[in-house]
Amino acid sequence: MSVFTAASAQTVCAPLAVLGRDVTVPLVTGGEVTYAALDYAASAPALQRVWDDVAAYAPYYGSVHRGAGYLSQLSTDLFENARRTVAEFLDCRTGDQVVFTRSTTDSLNLLAGALPAGCEVFVFETEHHASLLPWKDARVTYLDAPRTPRQAVETLERALADREPYGPALVCVTGASNVTGELWPVRELAAAAHAHGARIVLDAAQLAPHHPVSVRDLDVDWVAFSGHKLYAPFGSGVLAGRADWLSEAEPYLAGGGASRRVTRRADGGVDVEWHDSAARHEAGSPNVIGAYSIASACKALTEAGFDALVARELHLIDTVRAGLAEVPEVRVLSLFGDDAPRVGVISFVVEGWNSSHFAAALSAEYGIGVRDGLFCAHPLVRTLLGSDPGSQGECGAPEAAPGEKSLNAIRVSFGAGTPDEHVERFVTAVRELVRDGAKWRYRTEDGRCVPAV
Numbered sequence: 001m002s003v004f005t006a007a008s009a010q011t012v013c014a015p016l017a018v019l020g021r022d023v024t025v026p027l028v029t030g031g032e033v034t035y036a037a038l039d040y041a042a043s044a045p046a047l048q049r050v051w052d053d054v055a056a057y058a059p060y061y062g063s064v065h066r067g068a069g070y071l072s073q074l075s076t077d078l079f080e081n082a083r084r085t086v087a088e089f090l091d092c093r094t095g096d097q098v099v100f101t102r103s104t105t106d107s108l109n110l111l112a113g114a115l116p117a118g119c120e121v122f123v124f125e126t127e128h129h130a131s132l133l134p135w136k137d138a139r140v141t142y143l144d145a146p147r148t149p150r151q152a153v154e155t156l157e158r159a160l161a162d163r164e165p166y167g168p169a170l171v172c173v174t175g176a177s178n179v180t181g182e183l184w185p186v187r188e189l190a191a192a193a194h195a196h197g198a199r200i201v202l203d204a205a206q207l208a209p210h211h212p213v214s215v216r217d218l219d220v221d222w223v224a225f226s227g228h229k230l231y232a233p234f235g236s237g238v239l240a241g242r243a244d245w246l247s248e249a250e251p252y253l254a255g256g257g258a259s260r261r262v263t264r265r266a267d268g269g270v271d272v273e274w275h276d277s278a279a280r281h282e283a284g285s286p287n288v289i290g291a292y293s294i295a296s297a298c299k300a301l302t303e304a305g306f307d308a309l310v311a312r313e314l315h316l317i318d319t320v321r322a323g324l325a326e327v328p329e330v331r332v333l334s335l336f337g338d339d340a341p342r343v344g345v346i347s348f349v350v351e352g353w354n355s356s357h358f359a360a361a362l363s364a365e366y367g368i369g370v371r372d373g374l375f376c377a378h379p380l381v382r383t384l385l386g387s388d389p390g391s392q393g394e395c396g397a398p399e400a401a402p403g404e405k406s407l408n409a410i411r412v413s414f415g416a417g418t419p420d421e422h423v424e425r426f427v428t429a430v431r432e433l434v435r436d437g438a439k440w441r442y443r444t445e446d447g448r449c450v451p452a453v
Contacts, residue, residue: 099246129376129378179380238294344415
């Protein structure tokens with residue numbers, strides 16, 4: 001059964017240049033160290049290439065679509081060329097639309113507002129909240145967490161076969177988990193959805209920065225992702241895919257740019273004719289720099305070559321997993337098992353440690369930035385931890401003192417800009433903290449574990 005095939009035989013490339021790679025941070029134990037940014041799943045550092053491209057454009061910044069001046073025309077061309085670059089990056093079909101948004105969350109909320117009347121949505125409990133929560137105006141079927149890729153497909157097939165009445169339906173699924181990093185069988189899920197008359201949207205926030213995403217090959221109807229996870233952290237995102245539901249829906253925002261013509265009626269009211277292109281859902285002055293930065297990142301990743309990038313990431317994944325496996329107190333969280341293909345996102349818990357305390361010690365004593373909490377995927381983390389669904393827990397740190405048990409995990413994540421030294425330092429730090437304990441005292445302040453002064 002196919003998921004995604006990694007080119008493990010390819011030559012491992014050097015890390016791509018990113019901003020912040022030489023930043024030093026103070027250690028609570030004294031001295032400074034180069035910061036190890038291992039929280040890519042939340043926000044990846046900007047590629048140097050992206051920053052340079054944006055800096056080169058910045059003096060020519062102008063309003064788009066409605067300006068007669070040279071800078072406005074230049075900016076309009078740049079904005080629309082960015083749309084074409086993203087369409088090429090995603091291998092979109094003829095007729096697909098690329099809508100620029102603020103983020104994956106924004107993209108999926110936009111699509112939720114475009115659902116036809118009576119549409120039923122099917123979503124696994126394993127989704128990030130961006131995929132789990134936007135469907136408040138639809139009839140939603142939440143599917144239990146599968147334990148194999150095959151079980152995911154079978155669960156969806158049963159749910160779709162049982163739906164009544166038969167009408168429009170949408171399946172929402174992640175490409176790679178933001179908790180476990182595991183790759184989902186997107187192509188097979190899309191085939192199951194289409195076989196039962198449903199459409200499918202792919203949350204590619206964690207997939208697009210690590211693997212090529214082809215709308216055509218995966219046969220998904222829409223794909224959503226965020227710029228800030230694709231090495232372009234400028235508050236931008238993308239929703240790309242079929243035009244019909246988007247063109248028939250009320251505009252996501254009402255205002256200039258979305259409207260083609262506005263006229264007064266004899267009774268004093270206003271009639272509006274909306275655009276039926278992507279502009280329909282891009283009201284207001286668009287984030288031109290954000291769109292350009294996404295396009296720049298798409299070009300940079302394509303030129304670097306995903307085969308080489310994937311091979312390098314597999315090397316880093318192997319380093320982290322092998323290191324964690326040598327520490328008996330560490331339990332790595334997984335749905336599909338140790339052999340499941342994955343991207344550079346790994347979550348774990350440490351016996352005898354509060355997760356917030358462990359993450360704080362990694363930062364304060366080793367200069368390593370990771371994430372602790374439920375990662376805005378509460379149902380999934382609770383399932384993986386085997387906890388009561390009603391147990392307390394937050395996206396961020398828990399209200400628990402160092403040493404107390406917490407319903408949270410620790411997540412380490414990395415990507416195209418991560419040097420070997422950062423993951424090697426992380427593995428060493430985990431081993432030393434478990435063996436020797438923290439060198440400093442910590443306390444809870446405003447829900448976070450911090451070094452005691």
